[in-house]
Amino acid sequence: MQNSLKTFALSLVGLFVVGGLWTFLSLNVAPDLPSPWRTWQESKIYVLNPWEKRGEMDQGIGLMTAYSLFRVAKGFFLAIAIGTPLGFLLGASPTFFKMFDPTIQLLRPISPLAWLPLGLILFRQSEPAALFTIALCSMWPTVINTMTGVRAIPQDYLNVARVLRLSPWKQFTKVWLPATLPYMFTGYRLSLGIAWLVIVAAEMLTGTPGVGGFLWQEYNSLIYSHILLSILTIGVVGFTLDRMMGFAENKLRTV
């Protein structure tokens, strides 16, 4: 108890140090950068009325975040719906692994900014292009972790399945899936993190309403305090998502 209180106090100190640095920079080095206080003054209308819709790109921060989260959710579920079976196949079949691993290693490091134009060409609309980009970029941790999990299934359990002559389906549901589940969730957590990173880029480029789109629009309107508001929102939401997935992951580990 004493310890966790101390940890919390220290994290607050860290926050104040960074806030102080921000204030210092805005007052002395970069006059265009709004101070924390000015940021709050100029953007509190968005925070205090989070669900207010005044125009297409002029909406409360709650609504903007909801749009982005909804988009991320769709892209993320697409990613894990493709990534999980792919990971299982790669982990289970050496032939399949040898066939596709090089390609995957090649696709993995490609930036979302590179995929988005391709998505726009393919789908001719910003929404599916954004989903395509999110899914393609965030899929890989799920693929890799699921594959690792399948490979890490203890031989003992597989032997039990063989001795009991379990059908392939039963082997999958009774042995493979439960043994791999913790690894899968590690992959899901990392994938969701990436999906949230990608959404900002995708919205900036496509100009759709959401935190990323809002950020880009306010940059074009030269309202810098709103950019900072967006950045802070992105951080807070990303942190919350990660903690939620981490919680689910830990639940599974203890089982």
Place this chain on the structure above:
Amino acid sequence: MIRPLIITSLTKTFDTASGPHIAVKDFDATVQPGEFVSLLGHSGCGKSTVLAIVAGLQQATLGGVIVDGREIDGPGLERALVFQSPCLLPWCNTRENVMLAVRQAHPKLNPKEQKELARKYLNLVGVSEFENTLPAELSQGTQQRVAIARALSLEPRFLLLDEPFGMLDSMTRFELQDLVLELWEKDRKTCILVTHDIDEALYLSDRIILMTDGPESKVGLELPITLPRPRDRRELADNQEYYRLRKVVIDFLEHHSRQFTQEKAA
């Protein structure tokens, strides 16, 4: 008619980095119905390999195993295997672990009957109170009891035991040996036990098959254990025959198992 289990000219070669390694060569043995046979030898002599092939988990390079006049080509529910470690699925509770086997072996029973059968075998090995417990919360000995229940619930004709007590402390080992002996006395199921514990082999078996040291290990000596049944650990402590047999086994393991390979080398 129940026919014996025949292991004939069994040879197992493993491919290693330094070329093929012949673990077992021309291993021959016949196990009569109702017989309790132990495979005894030094670690690494290939006794577990022989059992894994009988269980159908590994394939013989040459030779094979004949059950009911047919060569086996994989695992079968008539041959139940108890592993060295309990190998219970950690995400299933005790009853579900046994149920997994029951559903495989008795698909025609309705779910209620299957559940009762699982309970019967859990009761038989004395763990019915832990029916709803996850394996991780049980001691090694109790877990191994559940593993035995799982194997028995298949109602197999052959019970294959692969050093099943090796990981237990000696008191628990005694308890489980007594359990296996008691169960065997009840229905005289054909048992093949792999062990490196001399007293365990003597206490449980009708016959001990001593294996020579690997590589290319084979049957070195077959020793009938004529000790009276039902056996009692305390009575055996005063039995002259027990010590004579024990000496034969130790003699072989200390001397002949190695001499055999030396002769071959020369």
